[in-house]
Amino acid sequence: MGGTHDADDDEVARRKASIIAVVRAIPAGTVASYGWVAAEAGLPGRARLVGRVLGELPAGSGVPWHRVMRAGGRLAFPVGSVDAARQTRALAAEGVRVHGDRVPADVLAGAATLDRLLWGPTAASTTTPKPADTARPRRRT
């Protein structure tokens, strides 16, 4: 096979797969932040990458992109935009009431609980993505 098969491309595809796997693992009725998803996918600090990957998702991909929100449980899009309305609608269909551009704290707390659901002691699921990648601490005060 000679050809153009760079390990770099493979790495990129692998990141996308990890991100999508985490998003798909978010239970209906709960939401998670971009940063949280990135961290769980083994890509701490790549919240923006999550947004890009979700934006590339084709319609009907089955990936619950609407369950991914900004930090603090805020809508990913500005209120009034078509996408914002769509996300609000999709969340409402799952019982999540969006108040303005934010969701109740308890819904967001569900994401924190997810941590235990996914990587908890009783998790041990074979469908869980792998952390891989070395965690790189953010240099912040």
Next chain:
DNA sequence: AGAGTGACTGCAG
């Protein structure tokens, strides 16, 4: 190679 941009985030004012 340098500058600009964005489905991000946290701290300051």
Next chain:
DNA sequence: ACTGCAGCCACTC
């Protein structure tokens, strides 16, 4: 609570 700024990462021009 809101806006602005800085840091960061990946991509495009």
